[in-house]
Amino acid sequence: MNTFKPTAMLLLTLILIYSPDTHAKHIFTDLDGKFIKADSLTWVGKASPVKKTYHRVDTAIYNKMPQKIKSLFTNSAGIAIAFTTNSTSIAAKWSVKNGKGLPNVSDINSMGLDLYIKKEGTWRYAGIGRPEGSFSEKTIVTNMDTLTKECLIYLPTYDEVTSLEIGIDKSSFIIPSTSPFEGKYVIYGSSITQGASASRPGMAYPARMARATGLNFINLGLSGNGKMEAPVIEMLGDITCDAYIMDCIANPSPQEITERAPHAIRYLRKKHPETPIIFIQSIVRETGLFDEKARLVNQQQNEAIEHVFKELQKEQIPYLYLIKENYFLGIDHEGTIDGVHPNDLGFDRMIRVIQPAILSILNKK
Amino acid sequence: MNTFKPTAMLLLTLILIYSPDTHAKHIFTDLDGKFIKADSLTWVGKASPVKKTYHRVDTAIYNKMPQKIKSLFTNSAGIAIAFTTNSTSIAAKWSVKNGKGLPNVSDINSMGLDLYIKKEGTWRYAGIGRPEGSFSEKTIVTNMDTLTKECLIYLPTYDEVTSLEIGIDKSSFIIPSTSPFEGKYVIYGSSITQGASASRPGMAYPARMARATGLNFINLGLSGNGKMEAPVIEMLGDITCDAYIMDCIANPSPQEITERAPHAIRYLRKKHPETPIIFIQSIVRETGLFDEKARLVNQQQNEAIEHVFKELQKEQIPYLYLIKENYFLGIDHEGTIDGVHPNDLGFDRMIRVIQPAILSILNKK
Numbered sequence: 120m121n122t123f124k125p126t127a128m129l130l131l132t133l134i135l136i137y138s139p140d141t142h143a144k145h146i147f148t149d150l151d152g153k154f155i156k157a158d159s160l161t162w163v164g165k166a167s168p169v170k171k172t173y174h175r176v177d178t179a180i181y182n183k184m185p186q187k188i189k190s191l192f193t194n195s196a197g198i199a200i201a202f203t204t205n206s207t208s209i210a211a212k213w214s215v216k217n218g219k220g221l222p223n224v225s226d227i228n229s230m231g232l233d234l235y236i237k238k239e240g241t242w243r244y245a246g247i248g249r250p251e252g253s254f255s256e257k258t259i260v261t262n263m264d265t266l267t268k269e270c271l272i273y274l275p276t277y278d279e280v281t282s283l284e285i286g287i288d289k290s291s292f293i294i295p296s297t298s299p300f301e302g303k304y305v306i307y308g309s310s311i312t313q314g315a316s317a318s319r320p321g322m323a324y325p326a327r328m329a330r331a332t333g334l335n336f337i338n339l340g341l342s343g344n345g346k347m348e349a350p351v352i353e354m355l356g357d358i359t360c361d362a363y364i365m366d367c368i369a370n371p372s373p374q375e376i377t378e379r380a381p382h383a384i385r386y387l388r389k390k391h392p393e394t395p396i397i398f399i400q401s402i403v404r405e406t407g408l409f410d411e412k413a414r415l416v417n418q419q420q421n422e423a424i425e426h427v428f429k430e431l432q433k434e435q436i437p438y439l440y441l442i443k444e445n446y447f448l449g450i451d452h453e454g455t456i457d458g459v460h461p462n463d464l465g466f467d468r469m470i471r472v473i474q475p476a477i478l479s480i481l482n483k484k
Numbered sequence: 485m486n487t488f489k490p491t492a493m494l495l496l497t498l499i500l501i502y503s504p505d506t507h508a509k510h511i512f513t514d515l516d517g518k519f520i521k522a523d524s525l526t527w528v529g530k531a532s533p534v535k536k537t538y539h540r541v542d543t544a545i546y547n548k549m550p551q552k553i554k555s556l557f558t559n560s561a562g563i564a565i566a567f568t569t570n571s572t573s574i575a576a577k578w579s580v581k582n583g584k585g586l587p588n589v590s591d592i593n594s595m596g597l598d599l600y601i602k603k604e605g606t607w608r609y610a611g612i613g614r615p616e617g618s619f620s621e622k623t624i625v626t627n628m629d630t631l632t633k634e635c636l637i638y639l640p641t642y643d644e645v646t647s648l649e650i651g652i653d654k655s656s657f658i659i660p661s662t663s664p665f666e667g668k669y670v671i672y673g674s675s676i677t678q679g680a681s682a683s684r685p686g687m688a689y690p691a692r693m694a695r696a697t698g699l700n701f702i703n704l705g706l707s708g709n710g711k712m713e714a715p716v717i718e719m720l721g722d723i724t725c726d727a728y729i730m731d732c733i734a735n736p737s738p739q740e741i742t743e744r745a746p747h748a749i750r751y752l753r754k755k756h757p758e759t760p761i762i763f764i765q766s767i768v769r770e771t772g773l774f775d776e777k778a779r780l781v782n783q784q785q786n787e788a789i790e791h792v793f794k795e796l797q798k799e800q801i802p803y804l805y806l807i808k809e810n811y812f813l814g815i816d817h818e819g820t821i822d823g824v825h826p827n828d829l830g831f832d833r834m835i836r837v838i839q840p841a842i843l844s845i846l847n848k849k
Contacts (some may be wrong), residue, residue, distance in 0.1 A: 222591040222614050225681065236774055244817045245774045247627035248585050260778040278639060316590065316683060318828075327818070351718070409601055409610045412627040452609045453692070456683035458591060463683075463818070463829040483664065 137253065152210055158285035161201040161295040163271065164326075166305055166337045166358045173198065173280035175339065176354060183350035188341055196273035196313045197338025199295040203269050208261040209234060210286030211248045211272070216279040217351050218253030224315050224458045226250050229277035230434035232257045233321040235330065237299075238268040242330040245270070247319055251400030252434050256284075269296050273321040277342070288357075304477075306356055307351075308366030311402065312340025316460040324466050336364075347373040347379040355383075356390040362481060363387055363394060368401040368420050375422035381431060388436050397480055398424055399473060400444040402465075406458035413458075442476045495766050517575055522648035526566040526660040528636065529671055529691075531723045538563065538645035540704065540765060548715035553706055560639035561678045561704025566661040567650065568634050573626040574599060575651030576613045580643040583618030588822045589680050591615050594642035598686035599624045600695065602634040602664075607695040610635070612684055623651075634661055638686040641679030642707070659809045665700035669842075670723055673714075673731030676767070677705025681825040689831050693839050701729075711736040712744035720748075721755040727846060728752055728759060733766040733785050734824075742786035746796060753801050762845055763789055764838060765809040767830075771823035778823075807841045 129188040159173050169177045175198065178189035193216070211232055220226040227233070232248030246260035259272075262304045274280050306312050314323030321327070325336040337360070341351075349387050355363060365383070368376060380398070387396055400421045406415025423443055428441050447469040448454035454465025461469055488813045523537050528751070534542045540563065544556035576597055585591040593596070598612030610623035624637075639645050653660050671677050671690045679688030688693070690701040702725070706716075710732040722730060725764070730748070733741060752761055772779025786809055793806050812834040813819035819830025826834055 193783060217780065220585055222596065222616070225590050225821060226585065226587040238773075243773055244770055244820070244823065246771070247822045249822070251587070260771075260774050260776040264776065318681060318683075322818065322827070405609055406611070406625075408603075408608055409625050410627040411629065453687065453832075456610070457612045457614070458609065462687070463827040464832050465828075467818075467829050 120128055121232060121374060144304060151289045152208065153289050154212060154284040154286045155293055157200045157285055159295070160285065160293070161298060163199040163201050163298060163300065164197040164337055165435070166303070166339060166360070168369045169279055173274065173283070181350060181354045184317060184354065185348060186342070188344050188348070188351060191313070191341045192275050193279040193346060194277055194313065195280045196276040196320070196323060196340055199271050199273045199326075200283070200285070201269070201271050202266060202293050202300055203296045204265045204287050204291055204293040205265050206287035206293065207263045207265055208258060208286070208292035209260045210256070211245070211283065212254075212256045213248065213283045214254045214281045215250070216253070217274055218250075218278070224277055224456060225242065225318055227319045228275075228317055228322070230275040230316060232259060232275070232321065233273040233319040235271045235273075235321055236385075242271060244321070250275075260476060273319075276317070276320050277321055280413065298335070301327050301333055302335050303337060303358070303360040304334050304362045304364060304412070305339055305355065305360045305483075306364040307336045307339045307345060307355055308365055309340060309345040309369040310342035311369060311460060311464065312338060312366050313342050314338070314340065315342060316456040316462055318463050318465055322463050322466065324470055327466065327470055331470070331474065332478065333446070340366075343370055345369065349382065351387050352383045356387055359391070360394060362477075363396045364399065364477065365397065366399045368399070368424050371420070373419035373423040376420060377427060380424060380427040384427075384436060384439060388439070393438060395438045395440060395480060397440045397442060398428070399442045402425060402447045402461065402469065403406055403444055404459055405448070405452050405455045408452060428457075433454040442473055445472055447472050499622070511584045513529050516654045516814055517573065517651040518654050519577060519649040519651045520658055522565045522650055524660070525650070525658070525800070526663060528564040528663060528665065529562040529700075529702055530796060531668070531725070533682075533705060535618045540649070546715060546719045549719065550709070552715060553709050553713070556678070556706045556709060559642055559678065560645045560646040561641040561685075561688060561705055564636050564638045564691070565648070565650070566634070566636050566664055567658050568632060569652050569656055569658040569720060570630050571652035571656035571658065571723065572630055573623060573651070573653055574611070574635065575621070575623045576637070576648065577619075577621045577651065578613065579619045579646045580615070580640055580647040581618070581646055582643050583615075586642060587640055588825060590683055592684045593679060593682055595640040596684065597624060597640070598638040598684040600636045600638075600686055607636060609686070611722045615640075630656075634664070636664060640685075641682070641685050641688055642683045661692075663700070665694050666698055667700050668702060668723070668725040669699050669729060670702045670704055670720065671729040671731055672704045672710060672720055674705060674734040675707035675732060676712040676825060677703060677710065677731050678707050679703070680706065680707065681821040681827055681829055682830050684849070687831065688830050689835055692831065692835055696835070696839065697843065705731075708735055710734065711740055712748045714744075715838065717748045717751050724756070725759060727842075728761045729764065729842065730762065731764045733764070733789050738784035738788040741785060742792060745789060745792040749792075749796060749801060749804060753804070758803060760803045760805060760845055762805045762807060762842060763793070764807045765789060767826065767834065768809055768818045769824055770813070770817050771810045773817060802834045805845050807838055810837055812837050
């Protein structure tokens with residue numbers, strides 16, 4: 120939790136209130152508001168510093184990565200801004216590049232905002248910024264008391280934010296919070312990691328696990344593209360972190376897993392001799408309940424990573440772990456939106472299995 | 485379960501295969517398909533016969549209902565078609581009136597299709613029809629074995645279907661199934677009943693409860709409009725059913741509840757002296773976690789219906805029940821998409837509370 124230092128707070132408040140980016144706007148219920156550029160607040164969920172504020176990875180540096188991957192890293196999945204305010208209303212103005220939804224992801228998740236406020240020591244849902252295409256201006260929550268609150272706004276999971284301003288009551292203060300989560304636990308994966316198909320940005324599983332554990336889980340999910348290509352593994356290797364969580368078995372073919380996973384493991388182990396590398400098998404895809412081919416591919420993917428681990432045993436690579444699929448989505452087959460992507464029910468069940476497994480590994484180190 | 489009568493089956497198959505509505509189309513993975521008009525299959529989820537096939541209520545008869553409500557009853561929430569086939573692929577061509585999504589409902593739910601197949605005595609998710617605006621033509625599932633299967637396709641929850649054809653392998657048969665659910669349990673309510681914000685049509689709570697219990701729960705949810713207006717209550721009264729489940733406290737104001745609920749109860753009781761009338765309090769809205777006004781309104785709504793029940797005690801109305809809000813959405817505040825509408829996690833928790841309560845009441849009668 121933040122502890123307040125009144126003097127510093129006052130100073131920051133004055134700077135922010137009178138910054139040229141601030142202006143009043145009548146979108147609040149019963150009072151004028153002012154808007155603050157989000158850039159001046161605390162960034163959460165970034166693996167490393169990024170020039171373009173809302174991107175997850177500086178793709179200009181990693182120009183060998185496939186174009187599609189560079190584009191996906193401009194999506195703000197897992198990125199949040201943290202601030203402290205006594206405003207009774209919180210609003211936002213934000214622009215996104217695409218502003219077009221996906222059939223299997225709610226617009227609130229793909230291009231909306233999701234506010235949590237800390238209460239009695241836990242992060243609690245407080246309101247969403249309901250998107251309206253490429254530019255939105257919305258009140259997220261209103262009619263609150265004037266107590267000082269620690270806030271966290273998750274940004275869109277499936278779009279590129281191009282601007283973001285936070286609105287508060289004219290008479291209130293807003294200051295950057297200290298970073299709310301500890302350490303750095305990178306999760307590299309597929310669309311499932313990126314956030315499909317949670318109902319809102321804060322329901323993506325890395326975000327939920329961060330709030331639940333206090334650990335700084337970083338979302339490096341790449342929709343359809345978590346395939347362990349060498350340039351992406353190099354980029355991961357440049358991140359100094361407390362663990363690599365590799366939820367990247369759903370996208371590559373069984374053959375790609377066999378070919379690429381050994382390199383990924385050896386490369387990361389060489390660059391970071393003691394950082395845990397935790398692979399997670401793919402969820403059992405519900406598309407395979409009746410589609411026999413889909414079932415087979417999914418099964419072969421999970422067999423391929425198991426085989427890689429078996430083969431690597433002779434190299435005695437330390438701090439290397441595999442979390443095996445173990446009814447991640449439950450047993451009633453109601454945990455996905457489309458047979459591939461967990462809905463919030465599926466994610467809840469998945470978290471109940473993988474979070475304790477990850478925590479147990481991290482303590483084991 | 486359906487039991488097969490080969491002779492009848494063959495006859496129906498021939499009729500359907502050679503009907504003029506059927507034609508081949510190359511959308512299957514590895515074989516030609518043929519399309520059958522859905523009208524010729526078994527309808528599930530209707531409260532009463534409706535001239536316009538895809539509507540829930542014949543709004544031409546109930547023309548005193550507000551226009552918005554008549555429009556909402558054209559949405560196919562809770563309607564499904566049941567059929568039996570040995571096809572290895574199932575496809576669909578369907579048109580919807582609006583074809584535009586909502587920010588807080590996935591397109592798959594609002595205008596897509598959702599297929600379940602019975603396996604080992606339970607309904608299992610099999611595939612979705614991923615919508616693409618107002619007309620879609622999609623394979624829902626493929627690569628299945630050729631065993632005879634009982635299928636159920638849920639229609640869009642938040643759009644009006646204007647045409648629907650089901651595609652199967654050219655060499656396969658398709659026949660109407662017997663109705664898979666027993667009795668008629670009408671659920672009248674708000675957007676939450678209609679299906680916001682489940683991830684797909686089959687995840688709306690009346691549909692989930694029907695599959696789980698085998699009881700025919702009918703979805704008469706009206707987004708934003710479950711307000712117990714007299715003409716709507718009259719329409720409900722014309723339905724002969726096994727229970728009225730009134731999940732209609734979220735939309736009306738506390739004053740409207742006080743004014744309208746007594747009439748609704750007396751009217752339905754008079755027309756159907758022994759049919760259970762089960763009211764359900766509103767979920768505690770998560771918007772009220774920080775928004776004090778929202779919290780108060782929600783609290784007053786639930787107090788209003790409790791007060792109505794208390795007042796009616798002296799009339800000793802039989803078979804009248806109230807299911808009180810009892811952490812319907814759990815305690816972690818992660819059960820909604822937007823503070824108002826449950827996500828699949830919230831629905832799962834809600835069902836765990838209300839389903840046993842409803843079943844217990846129904847046995848009690």
